[in-house]
Amino acid sequence: MNLFLETLIGGLLAGTMYSLVAIGFVLIYKASGVFNFAQGSILLFAALTFVTLLEKGLPFVAALAVTIAILILGAIVIERTVLRPLANRSPMTLFMATLGLSYVVEGAAQGIMGAQVHALDLGIEDVPIFLGDVLISQFDLVAATTAVALALILALLFNNTRIGISLRAVADDTRAALSVGINLNRIWQIVWAVAGIVGLVAGMLWGARQGIQFSLSLVVLKALPVLIIGGFTSIGGAIAGGLIVGAAENLAETYVGPYIGGGITPWFPYFLAIAFLYIRPAGLFGERALERV
Amino acid sequence: MSQTLSNPPLVSRGVAPVTRLAPVALPGPRLGLGLPALLLLAFGVVPQLGGEYWLGAILVPFLILSLAGLGLNLLTGYAGQTSLGSGGFMAVGAFATFGFVVHGGLPLPLAIFLAGLVTAGAGLVFGLPSDRIKGFYLMVSSLAAQFFFEWLFQKFPWFYNYGSSGTITLPRLELFGFDIGSAQGRYYVTLSTVVLLTWIAVSLTRSQIGRNWMAVRDMDTAAAVIGIPVYRSKVVAFAVSSFYLGIAGALWAFLYLGSASVQSFGISRSFQVLFIIIIGGMGSIAGNFIGAAFISLLPLAIDHIAQGFFAGHVDAGLLQNIQKAIFGLLIIGFLIKEPDGLARLLRTLGERLSNWPLRF
Numbered sequence: 242m243n244l245f246l247e248t249l250i251g252g253l254l255a256g257t258m259y260s261l262v263a264i265g266f267v268l269i270y271k272a273s274g275v276f277n278f279a280q281g282s283i284l285l286f287a288a289l290t291f292v293t294l295l296e297k298g299l300p301f302v303a304a305l306a307v308t309i310a311i312l313i314l315g316a317i318v319i320e321r322t323v324l325r326p327l328a329n330r331s332p333m334t335l336f337m338a339t340l341g342l343s344y345v346v347e348g349a350a351q352g353i354m355g356a357q358v359h360a361l362d363l364g365i366e367d368v369p370i371f372l373g374d375v376l377i378s379q380f381d382l383v384a385a386t387t388a389v390a391l392a393l394i395l396a397l398l399f400n401n402t403r404i405g406i407s408l409r410a411v412a413d414d415t416r417a418a419l420s421v422g423i424n425l426n427r428i429w430q431i432v433w434a435v436a437g438i439v440g441l442v443a444g445m446l447w448g449a450r451q452g453i454q455f456s457l458s459l460v461v462l463k464a465l466p467v468l469i470i471g472g473f474t475s476i477g478g479a480i481a482g483g484l485i486v487g488a489a490e491n492l493a494e495t496y497v498g499p500y501i502g503g504g505i506t507p508w509f510p511y512f513l514a515i516a517f518l519y520i521r522p523a524g525l526f527g528e529r530a531l532e533r534v
Numbered sequence: 535m536s537q538t539l540s541n542p543p544l545v546s547r548g549v550a551p552v553t554r555l556a557p558v559a560l561p562g563p564r565l566g567l568g569l570p571a572l573l574l575l576a577f578g579v580v581p582q583l584g585g586e587y588w589l590g591a592i593l594v595p596f597l598i599l600s601l602a603g604l605g606l607n608l609l610t611g612y613a614g615q616t617s618l619g620s621g622g623f624m625a626v627g628a629f630a631t632f633g634f635v636v637h638g639g640l641p642l643p644l645a646i647f648l649a650g651l652v653t654a655g656a657g658l659v660f661g662l663p664s665d666r667i668k669g670f671y672l673m674v675s676s677l678a679a680q681f682f683f684e685w686l687f688q689k690f691p692w693f694y695n696y697g698s699s700g701t702i703t704l705p706r707l708e709l710f711g712f713d714i715g716s717a718q719g720r721y722y723v724t725l726s727t728v729v730l731l732t733w734i735a736v737s738l739t740r741s742q743i744g745r746n747w748m749a750v751r752d753m754d755t756a757a758a759v760i761g762i763p764v765y766r767s768k769v770v771a772f773a774v775s776s777f778y779l780g781i782a783g784a785l786w787a788f789l790y791l792g793s794a795s796v797q798s799f800g801i802s803r804s805f806q807v808l809f810i811i812i813i814g815g816m817g818s819i820a821g822n823f824i825g826a827a828f829i830s831l832l833p834l835a836i837d838h839i840a841q842g843f844f845a846g847h848v849d850a851g852l853l854q855n856i857q858k859a860i861f862g863l864l865i866i867g868f869l870i871k872e873p874d875g876l877a878r879l880l881r882t883l884g885e886r887l888s889n890w891p892l893r894f
Contacts, residue, residue, distance in 0.1 A: 297668075307831075323866055326872060330869075332669070333669075335867055338869045340864070341861070341863070341866040342862060342866060344862030344865070348856065348860075348862060349859055351855045351858075352856055383884045435606035465673060469674050502689040502690065503689075507685055508678055508684075508685055509677030511677050511682075514674045515617075515674060515678060518667045
């Protein structure tokens with residue numbers, strides 16, 4: 242029973258890390274209908290920029306501020322050079338453009354800042370703590386708290402600020418939003434910048450755990466089943482999806498893995514997502530699309 | 535009107551069929567002498583001129599990548615189903631070929647063909663969810679295939695015959711008793727396979743199956759309304775596409791690399807094949823060859839330019855990243871300027887040239 246609880250809790254906490262990555266996707270998908278494949282490489286770019294600045298001797302806060310400034314600038318450039326010329330094209334075209342974008346961002350990040358592994362110390366001690374009889378990683382706990390805090394902050398921003406309300410208007414009905422004078426291009430820039438900052442937070446946490454290196458950009462592939470299970474349009478769904486994927490893959494690895502050779506976490510979430518899709522084709526919280534001929 | 539009335543009956547009978555619908559002319563091959571000339575060049579001239587390096591290290595991989603692009607293009611460009619699992623299906627083809635030769639003792643051509651069928655079966659299985667899952671959501675199915683096969687072929691030593699390093703390699707390449715291990719031999723075998731399979735693909739896209747695919751791609755709900763078996767078309771597309779990818783994988787492993795492992799068919803291979811069809815042109819057969827040529831030659835060109843400009847002072851890692859960024863920029867550029875890829879670009883250029891002095 243203890244093993245089960247430990248596996249479950251460990252999985253749930255690890256799942257919040259997936260949620261963090263998935264939230265960045267959801268933001269962009271909601272506001273512009275783009276499935277942003279470059280989120281992973283933006284995450285890598287953000288974390289790499291941050292750690293490089295730290296290594297150059299900048300204090301923590303200054304490095305953070307400079308990185309965020311670069312991310313905002315990047316969002317504006319991306320909006321102007323990629324999104325604006327491709328406005329009104331099919332979602333598949335936009336997806337492939339973000340695939341190209343991910344190559345540009347990865348190439349630039351590693352070309353400028355090098356491909357070696359950087360260690361990042363956030364000052365969180367990774368000492369396991371006991372909760373009753375159950376062993377829990379302290380680091381996971383911090384990551385989970387961060388994810389929840391981030392989701393709450395975003396929810397507050399969306400509900401209470403002018404920008405947040407225009408964002409929701411765009412997500413709800415782009416044409417209507419345009420007709421009441423909301424600047425769509427500005428909204429896109431803001432959303433990409435916010436997604437970049439969410440990526441930075443996720444990248445810092447992932448990077449502190451496994452080092453900042455190229456493989457960080459591959460978490461995007463892990464976020465896909467999370468999104469599919471949670472639905473592309475819901476931040477709550479992204480968190481729920483992350484928790485489900487994290488818990489399920491940990492349980493499967495512990496209880497099913499030994500019978501079929503182990504190491505099944507790379508593919509298990511995808512099969513889980515397919516199973517979910519059979520039951521709910523638009524995800525748990527997604528909106529069912531109506532099709533007209 | 536009065537003229538028609540005054541016409542003799544014979545002529546008026548000739549005028550009458552105006553009410554009948556004109557038969558729709560299908561665009562046939564417009565190549566004329568171009569295709570035979572191209573084949574003659576590929577079979578006759580190139581092997582004489584090209585040296586060991588050009589044949590074995592550039593043309594063979596180019597042809598195999600074209601074949602892989604063709605496989606993905608049938609699925610994505612013609613049937614409209616996105617896949618990020620090309621690498622995984624190529625791995626199935628390679629490892630199945632190896633299995634048939636080593637465990638089954640079959641001759642190479644038969645083994646490759648059977649491996650294609652095995653891959654088609656695998657593609658069919660991973661295409662099954664396409665009845666309920668569409669668009670981006672379907673990508674998850676192909677990614678499941680990609681990671682599942684990577685895991686499968688690494689985890690179970692039976693697939694690589696219990697070797698220590700997990701690589702598969704065939705001792706001697708033989709075709710009907712002839713040794714085809716030389717660069718020329720490998721080139722001829724690859725070229726013949728690719729030509730045959732391309733011909734089949736062209737025929738397929740012009741048949742009922744291909745037309746159904748395109749209807750499904752353009753709008754599957756509408757296709758279902760006019761009575762096209764949508765689900766069957768999608769599943770067949772997955773199977774046929776995987777058959778091509780399986781053969782491409784087998785050729786890649788044994789005729790190009792010589793010895794391969796799961797790492798040769800990772801997710802980056804899937805991206806590479808996808809880029810071939812984006813750059814070359816979706817829904818175009820020639821596009822696969824143009825895209826593959828582009829993707830094989832661009833790194834060489836960048837290398838060459840870097841050597842010329844900086845005289846070898848650029849380190850390999852940086853060059854690789856520059857290459858990556860350039861690929862990304864090109865893809866974005868193509869999607870913005872010419873979404874139908876290089877194939878369309880060349881055709882437009884050809885049409886402009888054909889009436890060049892009288893452009894206006």
